Amino acid sequence: xxxLFTKSNKIGSKLIQWGLDExxxxxxxxxESVENTMFHATFSGVKKETLESFLTHNEIVYNLDYNMxxxxxxxxxxxxxxKYNGDSYDVGAFVFFSICVFFKKLFKIPLPKTNPWNxxxxxxxxxxAVSILNLQDVDxxxxxxxxxxxxxxxx
Ligand SMILES: [Ca+2]
Numbered sequence: 001x002x003x004l005f006t007k008s009n010k011i012g013s014k015l016i017q018w019g020l021d022e023x024x025x026x027x028x029x030x031x032e033s034v035e036n037t038m039f040h041a042t043f044s045g046v047k048k049e050t051l052e053s054f055l056t057h058n059e060i061v062y063n064l065d066y067n068m069x070x071x072x073x074x075x076x077x078x079x080x081x082x083k084y085n086g087d088s089y090d091v092g093a094f095v096f097f098s099i100c101v102f103f104k105k106l107f108k109i110p111l112p113k114t115n116p117w118n119x120x121x122x123x124x125x126x127x128x129a130v131s132i133l134n135l136q137d138v139d140x141x142x143x144x145x146x147x148x149x150x151x152x153x154x155x
Pocket of ligand 1: 118124127
């Protein structure tokens with residue numbers, strides 16, 4: 001299993017990178033043992049996607065490799081798929097996060113630790129990745145992909 005931190009040429013990705021001064025705008029999980037299936041939250045919802053398709057519109061900047069037995073990877077995939085597949089994108093959480101990014105960029109106001117517009121039934125990309133990794137102590141709806149990368153890299 002790999003956690004991929006990516007960027008793209010789309011305006012949303014560019015804005016996130018610019019607003020945060022960070023090199024990535026998205027995080028997705030690659031299940032190599034499940035026919036190279038990606039699983040991630042996109043604006044169109046939480047879904048699986050082939051790696052091949054994913055790479056037509058995303059560029060991998062960092063990847064973290066979690067070595068595990070194929071059977072263990074399949075169990076994690078089943079769990080995450082059953083829990084999240086078909087959920088909607090967490091628009092509220094994203095809008096609040098974006099407003100905070102805007103204020104940080106313009107007025108150097110630090111991002112808050114929690115997101116009051118977070119919906120527990122909908123996900124942004126970091127929420128899906130954090131759920132897979134069982135990080136209990138972070139509000140993933142207020143976490144940028146790059147900040148998640150730094151946390152995981154330090155572990
Ligand atoms: Ca959420």
